[in-house]
Each structure stands twice: as C-alpha cells, then as structure tokens.
Amino acid sequence: MTGVAILTSGLGRRFGDLEAVAPLDLEVRRGEVLGFLGPNGAGKTTCTRMLSTLLEPTCGSAIVLGHDLEAGAEAIRKRVGVLTEQPGLHPRLTPREHLAFFAGLHGLSRPGRRIDAQLALLGLEEHADRPMAGFSKGMAQKVALARTLLHQPDLVFLDEPTSGLDVDSCRVVRDLVLELRRRGTTVFLATHLMDEAERLCDRVAIFRHRLLALDAPEALRARFGGQRVAFRLDDVPGDLESVLREVPWVRDYAWQGGELLVRVDQPDLRTPDLVGHLVARGARVRQVRAATATLEEAVLGTLGIAPAGDDA
Ligand SMILES: Nc1ncnc2c1ncn2[C@@H]1O[C@H](COP(=O)(O)OP(=O)(O)O)[C@@H](O)[C@H]1O
Numbered sequence: 001m002t003g004v005a006i007l008t009s010g011l012g013r014r015f016g017d018l019e020a021v022a023p024l025d026l027e028v029r030r031g032e033v034l035g036f037l038g039p040n041g042a043g044k045t046t047c048t049r050m051l052s053t054l055l056e057p058t059c060g061s062a063i064v065l066g067h068d069l070e071a072g073a074e075a076i077r078k079r080v081g082v083l084t085e086q087p088g089l090h091p092r093l094t095p096r097e098h099l100a101f102f103a104g105l106h107g108l109s110r111p112g113r114r115i116d117a118q119l120a121l122l123g124l125e126e127h128a129d130r131p132m133a134g135f136s137k138g139m140a141q142k143v144a145l146a147r148t149l150l151h152q153p154d155l156v157f158l159d160e161p162t163s164g165l166d167v168d169s170c171r172v173v174r175d176l177v178l179e180l181r182r183r184g185t186t187v188f189l190a191t192h193l194m195d196e197a198e199r200l201c202d203r204v205a206i207f208r209h210r211l212l213a214l215d216a217p218e219a220l221r222a223r224f225g226g227q228r229v230a231f232r233l234d235d236v237p238g239d240l241e242s243v244l245r246e247v248p249w250v251r252d253y254a255w256q257g258g259e260l261l262v263r264v265d266q267p268d269l270r271t272p273d274l275v276g277h278l279v280a281r282g283a284r285v286r287q288v289r290a291a292t293a294t295l296e297e298a299v300l301g302t303l304g305i306a307p308a309g310d311d312a
C-alpha cells in the first residue's frame with residue numbers, strides 16, 4: 001500500500017452552467033486528517049460525494065485507496081465510510097437494529113461484538129435498544145457515526161459532522177476524529193468551521209470551487225496571517241497611520257474592541273521596538289499582549305472569503 005489515500009487528477013463536477021468543483025488535483029495522505037474547508041456552497045459536499053463514489057464526476061479521475069474511482073467503485077465502497085450531511089435513520093429502529101441492518105449490508109458475519117464496540121465508542125449503550133424516533137440531533141449523529149465506522153473503514157468521509165449539534169455532542173464527534181487519527185484511519189473532513197479544521201486536522205485544504213491553499217494549520221496561519229500585537233493606548237498619536245507606516249515590518253493594523261491590533265512579522269523580536277516607536281511618537285502604552293491570528297482570520301481575511309453562508 002502506498003502512502004497516498006486519495007489522488008485526484010482534474011476531478012471536477014458541473015451542474016449545468018455551475019462549476020461546483022473546478023478540475024481538482026489533490027493528494028490526501030494515508031493516516032492524515034485532512035480538513036476540506038470552505039464557505040457554504042463552495043462544493044465541499046459535491047467533492048465528498050464524488051470521492052466516496054456517491055456522485056459521478058463530470059471530468060477528471062481519482063484513485064481512492066488504490067482503486068480507480070470509476071472502475072473500482074465497488075472495492076472503494078467496501079473500504080470507505082461516509083457520514084453524509086443528512087444521515088437517513090429509520091425512526092422505528094433502535095440503534096442496535098440499525099447497526100445490525102448495516103452490518104448485513106456490509107456482509108459482516110457475527111457483528112454482535114462490533115456493534116457493541118461501536119455503541120460503546122460513541123457512548124450509546126444506554127440508548128441502544130430504544131427506537132430512534134425521539135432522538136436528539138446529537139444522538140442521531142452518534143448513531144450515524146457508529147454506522148459509518150461499523151465496517152472499520154480505512155478512509156472516512158465526514159461531511160459537516162458537528163453541524164447543528166449541541167456542545168457535548170460536538171465534543172464526542174471531535175474526540176472521535178482524534179481517536180480515528182490515533183488509529184491511523186484517514187479522515188476527509190469537510191467543514192465550514194475554521195476552528196474545527198484547525199483543532200482536528202493535520203492539513204487543511206482551503207476550498208472554494210477550487211483549491212486555494214493546502215498546508216498544516218500552523219503553516220497556513222504563518223503564511224497568510226503573520227501575528228499581531230495588541231495595544232491599549234491612553235494617548236493615541238493623531239497621525240497614527242503615518243507613525244505605523246514608518247515601520248517597515250508592520251504589515252497592517254486595525255482597531256478592535258478598544259485595542260490597536262498591529263500585524264507584524266516576528267512579534268517576539270519586534271514588540272519592544274514597536275513599543276519604543278509608539279512611545280517616542282507620543283503614545284502612552286497602558287497594556288501590550290500577543291494576539292495570535294486565528295486560522296480563520298488569517299486565511300479568510302487574506303482570501304477575502306466570508307466564513308460561512310453567503311456563497312450559495
Ligand atoms: N444536485 C445538484 N444540482 C444542482 N446544483 C447542485 C447540486 N448539488 C450541489 N449543487 C450546487 O453546487 C454548489 C456546491 O454545493 P455543495 O457541494 O453542496 O457545497 P458545500 O457542501 O460546500 O456547501 C452549490 O451552488 C449548490 O447549489
């Protein structure tokens with residue numbers, strides 16, 4: 001087996017005139033958690049569905065777990081697990097019955113212990129034998145996850161796995177992703193939540209119909225963000241703009257919540273100089289702190305993308 005879980009080559013999908021996914025070249029490494037991050041309508045679900053054989057591409061090709069997406073679709077389906085955005089669960093079945101049904105579809109013999117293990121992994125033991133009709137969104141999502149993982153897939157697609165969940169269920173889902181990572185399972189995590197991608201993923205692909213960037217979260221933050229120093233000032237120089245522009249390593253600045261946020265390269269080295277400069281120009285510095293840019297601020301700000309909801 002190679003170290004590559006997914007390799008796409010010009011893989012794309014159009015819906016009529018709409019290019020939901022422009023020809024995409026992407027490599028996902030075995031064992032990594034790859035965040036596929038972009039605003040609503042960016043084409044994340046479309047991409048997830050193509051790679052998990054649920055939707056045919058309109059151009060290009062891909063190798064998934066060593067199999068061609070088209071010719072090897074059946075082999076791929078056996079080795080991947082998919083958590084779709086709207087997991088269909090049958091309200092009259094209990095979680096155990098539901099899992100038993102899917103164990104049958106996967107052709108698992110004697111699935112009892114595996115089902116128990118999945119129920120335990122997701123903290124569902126107490127609810128295992130109740131019909132799912134009255135289940136909360138969080139509970140239903142746990143059952144859907146148990147189903148996704150039942151056949152111990154090598155590659156798991158999770159499409160917005162925490163969407164609409166309460167805080168506790170979110171934590172269960174996120175802990176599960178980290179557990180999968182420990183086990184060496186490859187995870188393709190489509191999300192519009194920057195914070196989620198940053199906390200869970202080895203690498204993050206920034207995607208909006210096309211791949212905009214792909215790197216480790218820290219590297220993306222360093223590349224796009226730089227870091228910031230936050231000042232509380234008592235006397236603000238009237239010509240603050242030009243005062244800051246005199247400093248070549250100041251990238252930009254903004255006011256936020258009464259603080260002056262200055263983006264600089266190497267803030268550890270620069271902060272004393274910056275304080276000195278501001279004081280020399282008449283500022284009274286009351287407080288200084290390091291304000292690391294979040295990945296969200298860094299990437300979306302740089303690319304001019306709103307975090308969610310305005311792209312559909
Ligand atoms: N079956 C479909 N028919 C027509 N348009 C679609 C279909 N599925 C998705 N789209 C469109 O493709 C774009 C990308 O959708 P989607 O992949 O769901 O984005 P995301 O998951 O990033 O929110 C959207 O503009 C959406 O309306």
Ligand SMILES: [Mg+2]
Nearest residue numbers: 044045085160
């Ligand atoms: Mg989606």
